[in-house]
Amino acid sequence: xxxxxxxRKGLKIEIDGEPYVVSDFQFLKPGKGQSIYKCKMKxxxxxxxxxxxxRSGDSFMPAELEERKMQYxxxxxxxxxxxxxxxxxxxxxxxxxxxxxRHFFLENLxxxxxxxxxxxxxxxxxxxxxxxxxxxEPGVKGDTVSGTTKPxxxxxxxxxxxxxxxxxxxxxxxxxxxxxxxxxxxG
Amino acid sequence: xxRVEASRRSRLASLLPxxxxxxxxxxxxxxxxxxxxxxxxxxxxxxxxxxxxxxxDLFPCHGAFLAASPELEMKMLxxxxxxxxxxxxxxxxxxxxxxxxxxxxxxxxxxxxxxxxRALMLDCEDLLATILQDLGLPERxxxxxxxxxVLRPPFRRLTVEEAFLRFAGWSPLRHFDQDRFDHDLVExxxxxxxxxxxxxxxxxxxxxxxxxxxxxxxxxFEFYLGGVELANGFSELTDAAxxxxxxxxxxxxxxxxxxxxxxxxxxYLELLQDLGPxxxxxxxxxxxxxxxxxxxxxxxxxxxxx
Numbered sequence: 001x002x003x004x005x006x007x008r009k010g011l012k013i014e015i016d017g018e019p020y021v022v023s024d025f026q027f028l029k030p031g032k033g034q035s036i037y038k039c040k041m042k043x044x045x046x047x048x049x050x051x052x053x054x055r056s057g058d059s060f061m062p063a064e065l066e067e068r069k070m071q072y073x074x075x076x077x078x079x080x081x082x083x084x085x086x087x088x089x090x091x092x093x094x095x096x097x098x099x100x101x102r103h104f105f106l107e108n109l110x111x112x113x114x115x116x117x118x119x120x121x122x123x124x125x126x127x128x129x130x131x132x133x134x135x136x137e138p139g140v141k142g143d144t145v146s147g148t149t150k151p152x153x154x155x156x157x158x159x160x161x162x163x164x165x166x167x168x169x170x171x172x173x174x175x176x177x178x179x180x181x182x183x184x185x186x187g
Numbered sequence: 188x189x190r191v192e193a194s195r196r197s198r199l200a201s202l203l204p205x206x207x208x209x210x211x212x213x214x215x216x217x218x219x220x221x222x223x224x225x226x227x228x229x230x231x232x233x234x235x236x237x238x239x240x241x242x243x244d245l246f247p248c249h250g251a252f253l254a255a256s257p258e259l260e261m262k263m264l265x266x267x268x269x270x271x272x273x274x275x276x277x278x279x280x281x282x283x284x285x286x287x288x289x290x291x292x293x294x295x296x297x298x299x300x301x302x303x304x305r306a307l308m309l310d311c312e313d314l315l316a317t318i319l320q321d322l323g324l325p326e327r328x329x330x331x332x333x334x335x336x337v338l339r340p341p342f343r344r345l346t347v348e349e350a351f352l353r354f355a356g357w358s359p360l361r362h363f364d365q366d367r368f369d370h371d372l373v374e375x376x377x378x379x380x381x382x383x384x385x386x387x388x389x390x391x392x393x394x395x396x397x398x399x400x401x402x403x404x405x406x407x408f409e410f411y412l413g414g415v416e417l418a419n420g421f422s423e424l425t426d427a428a429x430x431x432x433x434x435x436x437x438x439x440x441x442x443x444x445x446x447x448x449x450x451x452x453x454x455y456l457e458l459l460q461d462l463g464p465x466x467x468x469x470x471x472x473x474x475x476x477x478x479x480x481x482x483x484x485x486x487x488x489x490x491x492x493x
Binding site for chain 2: 005026028029030031032033034036053055056057
């Protein structure tokens, strides 16, 4: 159990049965008065922000969160399915739950799924993954320095900006945090 | 040079001008009080009988406690017949950590015999003007988070009742509610005190160690500079029986809050009988340095690389 004095940015606590992350925190104390812990918190499920003030003596349960390694299976048109690689248990998440990560889902991709009381609420991709370009305009040989880019469609359907020298069918490394091209990969 | 070393040197470089100004402020403070006939004292940091405070938690230390304030020690010296006193000292308060709070901080505390809290307000005005002059700072200053302002005394005097009626819409003097008082003070009243202000005449329940005035309010004030609570002064309570009751109330409050409860400072209560009228004030020196250096966080004004 956490006490009010444990509150700090980044702490994850359970409020009204929902996991919240403290996004902003201020310690206030009027002279000779009580400590006031003023928090802004973001729901890890809805993303909505909540502002609350606490006093010393208030206590909180840590958010019941668990991260599990899972494999991406398929998209059935509505939900995305994953399988726990140790228990073979399957979970599914909606498009809004997986967010931008969906642009990089390859079959069998290993991801970390965040669960709250056994219900999936979020996903973390590896920082870098390799994806194949399925279509782009033909490459311009020798143009390895210019900053100009062109659109390229990845095997997942995501359209990314790549340098002019990159060709169709080539494998590229993508930074999943920014959604940007990093480099060409042999193979 | 390693990266760690480079980062250490860069922090040192940005800290140095702040610490130079801090040292100049301390020199100015010492001159100010010495010239006015105050005696500088150093009272013990290890205390066996600290003042009972409902909302201040102490650091226990081998059967004693680190001082959270030099208040009782200095008043015992006054009771023993010492003249006007001042002290620059460290104080320790557990679990107070924030932009304007640190568990270890520096207090400037001073006492005037045969004076009341109004005299201390004048001291604050004179002290600030003197420091600005000694540092070669202009009267027109831009304090962090405030529009530029001219720091020329006299500063605004506002009673707690006026301030709460104006900014919070109720009077804590007519009906006191500790939770609502603390909350509204920091949320509604303090943000309105951007120009230098003496907030004075507190509800007796928030009177701490202050004497009561004829109207029943406590002769206590807080000096706000740049929206920051900088100093807390009282006409000191010298009635030992009343003081004992207030200490007992603080201990009772700690008990109800399930906090560790200390004992009554009996030696202080005994000596208090000899204490004549006097007024005392504690000023957060780190906060003053923060304001005059245009910094945002106490960690930026202390000689540490934390």
